[in-house]
Amino acid sequence: MSNFLYQLIKTRRSTRKFTAQAVEKEKIDTILNAALMSPSSKNTQAWHFVVVEDKAVLQRLSESREQGSQFLAGAPLAIVVLAEDNGSVWIEDTAIASAYIQLQAESAGLGTCWVQVRDRMKDETLSTEDYIRSLLDIPQGYKILNIIAVGYKDGEKNPHDDTKLKLEKIHYGKF
Ligand SMILES: Cc1cc2nc3c(=O)[nH]c(=O)nc-3n(C[C@H](O)[C@H](O)[C@H](O)COP(=O)(O)O)c2cc1C
Structure with a gap:
């Protein structure tokens, strides 16, 4: 397979080390446009995106978990993905928008x-969500899915090897 999207999917790996280079405004706009074109249940488009470039705020975001978030301090850009709490499908809608952001950025x-x-905690008493809610002035009634770190990669990772996929996960006809 050699088409563009397939190659992109193969090469996308999680990047946790970024160079200091800022992400150009045009690229940020294109990434956000892609998110705004992502499919959503009943086309409700309940998502919102908070774009953070301020170093001090990125530092505070990096402290939003005890582990798994620290590298945000070295990212030039983060996009916080949230949605109006519409009861059920905000998780799916924001997850799809997040994947669009990741692929468009790639x-x-x-x-x-x-x-x-x-569902993550900053510490024993404070949820990561409430910590970020207060940091970024996010009103009650909005749920936060994630933070997507974005930037120029400092180093390359191996692409996915599509000769070693877990084909046993695929079931034809029935499980
Ligand atoms: C729902 C979800 C939650 C994740 N949470 C984190 C996280 O909190 N911190 C982190 O460093 N990576 C996180 N990741 C990235 C995964 O660790 C990563 O996608 C996985 O190990 C596969 O590696 P790859 O993205 O390079 O293919 C998350 C990914 C998903 C889809």
Whole structure:
């Protein structure tokens, strides 16, 4: 297989080390446009995206979990993906938008990594969500799925090897 999207999917790996280079405004706009074109249940488009480039805020975001978020301090850009709490499918809608962000960024020569927010704790008493809600002035009634770190990759990772896929996960006809 050699088509463009397939190659992009193969090469996308989570990037947790970024160069200091800022992401160009045009690339940020294209990534956000892609998110705004992602499919959503009943086309409700309940998602919102908070774009963070301020170093001090990125530092605070990096402290939003005890582990798994620290590398955000070295990212030039983060996109916080959230949605109006519409009861059921906000998770699917924001997850799909996140995947669009990751693939569009990859196609612009950038690396990304998903940092989970939903159902995670900053410490024993404070949820990651409430910590970010207060940091970014996110009103009650909005749920936060994740933070996507975006930037130029500092180093390359091996692409996925599609000769070693877990084909036993595929079931034809019945499980
Ligand atoms: C729902 C979800 C939550 C994730 N949470 C984190 C996280 O909090 N921190 C992190 O460093 N990576 C996180 N990741 C990235 C995964 O660790 C990564 O996608 C996985 O190991 C596969 O590696 P790859 O992205 O390079 O293919 C998350 C990915 C997904 C899809």
